[in-house]
Amino acid sequence: MKQPDVVLIHPPSVFDFRDRTIFYGPISDVIPSSPVFEMYPVGFLTLAAYLRRHGYRVTIVNLALLMMRSRRFRPEKFLRRLRPRLFGIDLHWLPHAHGGPEVAALLKRLHPDIPIVFGGISATYFHEELIRNDAVDFVLRGSVTEPSLLALLRELEGDPQFQRVPGLTWKDDSGARVNPDTLPSRTLDEYDFDLGMMIGSVVNHLDFWTSIPFHGWWRHPITAVFTVRGCARRCVACGASADAFGRFMPGHFPLRRSPAAIGAMIRELARITRAPIFLVGDLLDGGAAYAYAVLDELKRSAIDNRIVFEFFRPPPAEFIGRIDASVRHWGAELSPESHDEYVRARFGKATFTNERMAEAIEAILATRCEALDLFFMIGLPGQTFRSVIDMTAEIERLFQRFDRRLSAFITPMGPFIDPGSEGFEDAERHGYIIRARTLAEHRALLEQRDWESILNYETKWMTRAEIVDATYEAAGRLNDLKERYGRISSHIAAGVRARLSSAKSIRKQLAAAGDGPLDPNIHRALVGEIRAFSEGTINDKAELFPSGAFLRNFRISGIIPFIARELMGRFRARTTKPSVMRTIRA
Ligand code: SF4
Structure with missing residues (x-):
């Protein structure tokens, strides 16, 4: 080779x-x-x-x-x-x-x-x-x-x-x-990806695994178009925020992809896959003219894949209406981070009231939007254990008010607050206590035995143990709510419940062992185990990334031209004199 x-x-x-x-x-x-x-x-x-x-x-x-x-x-x-x-x-x-x-x-x-x-x-x-x-x-x-x-x-x-x-x-x-x-x-x-190369590497070597992006990709080939690098927002824990990039990243950010280039990438992806296409980044952060121009491109593209829009703040009704008129299938993600407006504002992503958020949810669900997911986080400035639990009560009110297309997720911020972020660099002001500063110290954290010890931070309002407690308590409550309000099936809810219980149990046993040797049974259960106690314990991954049958999400008729082009390219390269290749490289 x-x-x-x-x-x-x-x-x-x-x-x-x-x-x-x-x-x-x-x-x-x-x-x-x-x-x-x-x-x-x-x-x-x-x-x-x-x-x-x-x-x-x-x-x-x-x-x-x-x-x-x-x-x-x-x-x-x-x-x-x-x-x-x-x-x-x-x-x-x-x-x-x-x-x-x-x-x-x-x-x-x-x-x-x-x-x-x-x-x-x-x-x-x-x-x-x-x-x-x-x-x-x-x-x-x-x-x-x-x-x-x-x-x-x-x-x-x-x-x-x-x-x-x-x-x-x-x-x-x-x-x-x-x-x-x-x-x-x-x-x-100028920086897009080359689907022909990806397909070519699979076809040429009949190798389905070496180059694919993540483990479940063949069953849910999530595809994304990154509309932006860097970010206009100022989330205190994010290493790609405006503050963080301003501190250490050379260049001018955020750096956007043009509407025409976004449209071209989406059309290319839609030729080979039926899977949803995520537009990463809030288009409205690029200004209304930019966001509407992207919608015009999508309308021209006329594709059947679900387009998933990301919002960092509730979008205006007019924009929601334009999305609905521009794409055939769509979904959305909105990250309020906390139900508590004070905590939300301290986190720095956006300042808006819950009333404003509810209006936007109502407007979105009045359209053909197929799924709207809300994301909340644990480990925020000003957030207490009580506040996390109250978050689930607020989510219940939303579940009562809106239909099943609305779902919600609560995750711990982890394992690390990003270096370069406000929360890392000016920790005290934001109420963070940072436990690792250097690369070597972070490496050492990753060798710890449990995720509570791996976290590189705690807050003035929650110790690491409380962050873990709050995570599991909120997860249990949210899982029950999702089952009660028909967001997930009883079968899925039971799976999450069982895994959550195993996670809590292993945590207790690890805590009992302290720094000493593990009980041989625990050791056997945990050695090399990446999933049993850590995956699907706060929500089922399939809630966000539903699995399909192997290859069902691909459009073979769209892939064949890529393969043909790839093989032709290789044939030409083989028959091209080395000196010519040199010239091309120079
Ligand atoms: S976490 Fe906040 S700052 Fe970071 S990319 Fe997302 S919206 Fe931007």
């Missing part, structure tokens, strides 16, 4: 999770990933597409997923076979603070001559600490690193002058070198 030029590797959260006894907790019940965070950042797809357009072969390896799927899978054996010019590892989300550096150490042992580059939001924040790691050769800082990665690859081909690569942190005999930031981008339009 011809070796790729670049292999992008997504590590598991904790590298040796299969040998550890960790009670991860309900940190992944509202995201597609499992507790090992096997979903790779979308940046992998845009980086791969960008490099490919410039003549390079890129392979994505979802190492976390491969390790999850089989205990017999040996990462060392698998990685030994790869010999690219450059390995890339993501440290986008901080929960990979253990897995990322461990994979780098393994690669350096296997391939001491192949350089390793890190990238992502957390890598950018911790670039100086990361570059001190012997296994790390480069860190690419920034949220838009496609051109810098290309520049780095080109330097690796000749007589390297790494000081020419913008946004690169690297090292030489004199120590760490921090190059000037990359020039700011003005639009995201």
Whole structure:
């Protein structure tokens, strides 16, 4: 097999999770990933597409997923076979603070001559600490690193002058070198993904797992169009907020995708899949003209997939009406964070009253909207245990008032408050107590035995134990409410109830063991176990990501042209003289 030029590797959260006894907790019940965070950042797809357009072969390896799927899978054996010019590892989300550096150490042992580059939001924040790691050769800082990665690859081909690569942190005999930031981008339009490449990697190698985004993807191929990088909002715990990016991320944010580019991506996705398409980011944050222009694009696209809109504040009635007139099937997500208006305002996402929210819910449900999910959080400034419990009472009032299309989710903020965020950098002002500051300290937290000890924060209003107590108490109540008001079936509710009970029981037993050795039965139950006590314990994942039959969500007639184009491209590449390929690359 011809070796790729670049292999992008997504590590598991904790590298040796299969040998550890960790009670991860309900940190992944509202995201597609499992507790090992096997979903790779979308940046992998845009980086791969960008490099490919410039003549390079890129392979994505979802190492976390491969390790999850089989205990017999040996990462060392698998990685030994790869010999690219450059390995890339993501440290986008901080929960990979253990897995990322461990994979780098393994690669350096296997391939001491192949350089390793890190990238992502957390890598950018911790670039100086990361570059001190012997296994790390480069860190690419920034949220838009496609051109810098290309520049780095080109330097690796000749007589390297790494000081020419913008946004690169690297090292030489004199120590760490921090190059000037990359020039700011003005639009995201140049950075899209390449569905042909994804399909091609499956078809060419008949490999259904190495490059897919997360474990359940073939059954619920959630697809998303990221309309924005960075954010206009100021949520105090978020590392991508306006405050956080202003602090450490080079460039001007938020950086948006144009309405035309969003429309093109949606049409392309709809050709291959029937699955819902999430529009990530509140379109209205880009201004009314921008948001309406996106709706015009959607109307022109005339696709049947459900389009899911994200709202950070209740949208105006006129906009809701325009959505309804523009798309055939749609759903929405709104994140009030708390029922308590004071807590909501302190969190910083948006300030609005519950009355205003109820008006918007009413307007949305008066349309053809098929599902509206509300998201609430635990661990917010000013939020007490009592306030969390009151949240469930408020949700009950909403369930009584509105029909079954309205559902709700309550999740703990975790495992980490993001470095760079207001809550992390100015913790005292926001009532947070931060337990880890460095990358190494976060890595150490990830090795703890239970999620209460893994949290990197507590608040003035709730200890870590109270955050866990509040999570399980609220989850039990909300699960009962969903069953009573017909949001979920009794079968699903019973499943959540049983798993919640197991989670509470294992927590009690771990607490009883303290730092001492575990009872052999507990050890056996927990070793390498990522799901039993941590998944589906506060809600069933299928409430958000319903499973379909294998491949049923795909449109084979739409996939065939991609395969044909892919095979033609490969045939042409094989019959093209190497010197011509060089020219293309240059
Ligand atoms: S959590 Fe808040 S700041 Fe962060 S991306 Fe979401 S809305 Fe923006």
